[in-house]
Amino acid sequence: MAEDQHRSKRRKTKADGSVVRIGDKVISLSAYLQPTQQPKKEQPVTDQQTATPTEKTQAETVKQDKKLKPERRPKFAPDSPLLKSRKALPIWSYQDEICSSLRGANDVLLIVGETGSGKSTQTPQFLCSEPWCRRKKVRVQSQEVNVGGVIAVTQPRRVAATTLANRVAQEMGTPLGSSREGSVGYSVRFDHNVPKGTKVKFLTEGMLLQEILRDPNLRQYSAVIVDEIHERSVDVDLIAGFLKQILSSDKSGRGGIPLKVVIMSATADVEKIQDFFKPQQPEASVQFLRIKGRQYPVEVKHTDKPVLDLQEALMKQIFKIHLQEPLPGDILAFLTGQEEIETAQRLIEEYTATLAPNMPKLMAYPLYGQLSMQAQQDAFRPTKKGFARKVVLATNIAETSVTVPGVRYVIDCGKAKVKQFRSRLGMESLLAKAISKSSAIQRTGRAGREGPGKCYRLYTSETYDSLRDADLPEILRNDVLGAVLTMKARGINDILSFPLMDSPDIESIEKALMYLHFLGAVADDGSITDIGKKLALFPVSAPYGRVLIAACEPEFDCLLEVIDIIACITSGENIFHQLQSEEAKEEVEELRRELYRREGDIVTYLTTMQQYTAENSDRVEWCKKRRINVRNMRQALNIRKQLRGLCLREGMLREPPPPDPQPFSPLSPERAEALLRCFLRGFVGKCALLAPDSSYVTIQGKHVVAIHPSSTLHGQKKEAIMFLEHVFTQKNYAKKVSAVQADWIVEAMTRGGGGGGGV
Known part of the structure; x- marks a missing residue:
């Protein structure tokens, strides 16, 4: 009796959610929690094996937890800094509206969220626990397949996809790289990190297009979130068209399960997007939410007169801010390209070396598209030196999606390099042109994400007033060769009938079809060939893909050499630094002469890569002596590794190439001829x-x-x-x-x- 009383008291002091107390009785709910569990035969036990009812219930609960495998959800304490920062975002109060907008027959939601609203990080987290976002087994053409369970979030740039994935992974309690399992992953060109159990997957628009070619119904996804649609890249326009086709289909390819689509932007043409995605069913509609941003006041300063030398004006403004404005407060400067950024970085490093010891250091970090993933992430981290100011030198990739922490000052040069294809000439122009008002506003907003800031525009207020409101969609000004190939590979025979928000002119499409016909990608009747299907899946442009295929032919037999060359070409603007002075040219002329080949640039790229990989001591020093871009060569090695792996998987390489370093052997004139003909x-x-x-x-x-x-x-x-x-x-x-x-x-x-x- 005393023992029973003792046990009763012990039960009362132990909280257990799987038991119910009525008076002094304790009733276990394990039978209700585990109705299918078969009762085990009772075994005689010794005193040491005796377990209290509470302990038994706990053991049963653990078993039940293992059996159900609940979704990994972040378990933050109420005072968790991450949870506090999430709740402080303007979008947090819209969580219920966002979730309810996609329930029932409504499959499309348009969110216009101003800068700083938190739409890119929070929307996928709100939706991934919705009932419709669970993976389901269905029958498709007499086969049982899995549909859904993952949310795709597209981004226009690699840096946005990887940075957002890292942030959301932390917020969901499964940081990237900490385990093989996790809730968040990313996929960008030449870099993939998708843990087992991923619920939210960030990827570039180009990568989602690749997935559409492999799976036209996007069966692994319950929803696709298209972020930053206002940038109107060629890829995002194609994605919008393919998503519209999936939405308007009978969904038989997905076993009847609808695909939810969320379109997000800071500055979108609402009517145009709503009209484009307007559903056929009368009971459904495109839901629309406008969310205010968290924007601190930003003081905008224009120049009094037009600036003649942008580089000089930008450097003067950086140094002026550093000397006159208090810490903390980092600088984000917008430049036009990699070459301008690297020149500015060198000048800043020279300047900071002359500062007095009691002055804070000025640490320069580049940020542009071709930069390696590691170098891009460096721009988002605080400076390692405490008494220092960071200046991030960026192209327009820092305009949207991502926030560079600590920025209080923005310098806007007012220009960006814009590609424009002239189909009649078959020529692409790459010129620094004036940005739009939309871009100028986005750049200004970067100074007010974390506190009051200042934006210095290196152009007059009259110039700002004359800017066009928004940029022309890429599909109206870029080469459409890749877009036409993607449509053909997806089975779109009538290119002109494909749903696009803006259609390119017929002449551009005809020129693209003629080129694809020459490459062997489309047949005489316009249908895609086996070569075309292969080209569409390569992570390089169609002409480079065609060279890769030709390199496997016995006539040429130069696949490894072609991979080395393509890796160098696609790693950045140029692997060779431009030498400005005669003195600099004399310094490196002798060493560079070892790399230059009389056949021209293609064989020179190959020689450079082969000598670089043959270097067994200090590759950085090897590059510096020859004034070769270290970052680009590292990126080239990464691309080379990925292309070699792809060619192995596709059976284009019979066996893995030997590991580096390999002794350098110059290409013979006969092999050089075969390479150029390839x-x-x-x-x-x-x-x-x-x-x-x-x-x-x-x-x-x-x-x-x-x-x-x-x-x-x-x-x-x-x-x-x-x-x-x-x-x-x-x-x-x-x-x-x-x-x-x-x-x-x-x-x-x-x-x-x-x-x-x-x-």
């Missing part, structure tokens, strides 16, 4: 012949081009040249140039790309 399979349309007046005239369009000063063939005269890029800056330039022979061009045009005719 590149003609993708780039015969970009060739020019030497004219009697010593100028080069393109074989397509008969345009005069000059060899760009950055080329090893600059100033030389060859019978014919092949160029991988064709741009207009100050004049009509051919870039990445190699010497070829006229009969090679004729041969390549006659043979085509393996399935098409000539051009």
Whole structure:
């Protein structure tokens, strides 16, 4: 009796959610919690094995927890800093509205959330625990398949996808890299981190397009969130079209389960998007929410008169802020490109070395698209030196999606490099052009994300008033070759009938189809070929993909060499630093001469990569001596690794290549010829012949081009040249140039790309 009383008291002092107390009786709920569990035979136990009812219930609860495997949800204390910061976001109070907007027959939600509202990080977290977001087993064409369970969040840039994924992973209690399992992952070109059990997956628009080609119904996703749609890239316009097709289909490819779509932007054309996604069912509609941002006041300062030298004005403004404005308060400066950023970084490093010891240091961090993932993340971390100010030198990739912590001062140069394709000339221009008012407002907002700030615009208020309201959609100004190939690979035969918010002109589409026909990507009847399907899945442009395929042919047999070259070309603006002074040229001339090849830039890239990977001591020092961009070479190594892995998986490589370092062996003239003829399979349309007046005239369009000063063939005269890029800056330039022979061009045009005719 005494023992029973003792046990009763012990039960009362122990809280247990799986038991009910009525008076002094304790009733276990384990039978109700585990109705399917089979009762075990009672075994005789010794005193040491005796368990109290409470202990038994706890053990049963643990078993039950293991069996049910509940979703990993963040278990934050009420005073958790992460939870507090989430609740402080303006979007937090809209959680119920966002969730209820996608219940029932409504499958599309448009959120216009101002800068700082928290839409990019919070919306997927609100939705991933909704009942419709669970993975379900369904029958599709007599097969049992899984549908849903994951939310995709597209971003226009790699840095946004990876940064947001890291932040949301922390907020959901499963930081990336801490375990093989987790709630959040990301997928960008040449870099994937998708843990087992991922519920939210951030990815670039291009990566989602790749997934659409492999799975047109996007079966792994319950929802797709399209973020920053106002940027109107070619990829996001294609995604919008494919999503519209899925939404308007009979959903049989998803076993009848609808796909939810959320469109998000800071500055969207609401009516246009609502009209585009307008559902066919009368009972459904495009839901719309407008969310105010958390924006502190920002003082905007314009120049009194137009600025003649942007680089000089920007440097002066950075130094002035550093000397006159108090700490803490970091600087975000918008520049036009990688070359300008690296020049500014060098000048800042020289300047900070001259500062007095009692002055805070000025730490410069670059931020642009081709930068390695690690270097991009460095721009978001606090400076390691306590008594210092950080200045982030960025292109327009820092305009939207991501917040650089600590920024109080923004310097806006008012320009951005814009690609524009001229289909009649078959030429792309890359010029620094004035930004739109929308971009200027976005840049200004970066100074007021964490507190009151200042924005210094390096242009007059009159110039601002003259800016256009928004940028022209990319699909109306860029080459549509990749877009047409993607549509063909997805089975869209009638390109003109594909749903797009803005359609490119017919001439651009026709030119793209002709080029794809030459590459062997489309047949005479316009249908996609096996080569075309393969090209669409490569993470490089169609011409480079065609060169990769040709490199596997016995005639050329140069796949590893082609991978090395493509890795160098796609790693950044240029692996070679431009030498400004004669003194600098003299310093590195001898060492660079070891890399330069008379055949031109393609073989020079190969020689550089082969010598770099053969270096067994200090690769950084090797690059510095030759004034080669260290960051770009590291990125090239990463791309090389990814392309080699892809070619192994596709059966294009029979066995893994030997590991680095390998002894360097110069390419023979015969092998160099085979390599250049291989590149003609993708780039015969970009060739020019030497004219009697010593100028080069393109074989397509008969345009005069000059060899760009950055080329090893600059100033030389060859019978014919092949160029991988064709741009207009100050004049009509051919870039990445190699010497070829006229009969090679004729041969390549006659043979085509393996399935098409000539051009």
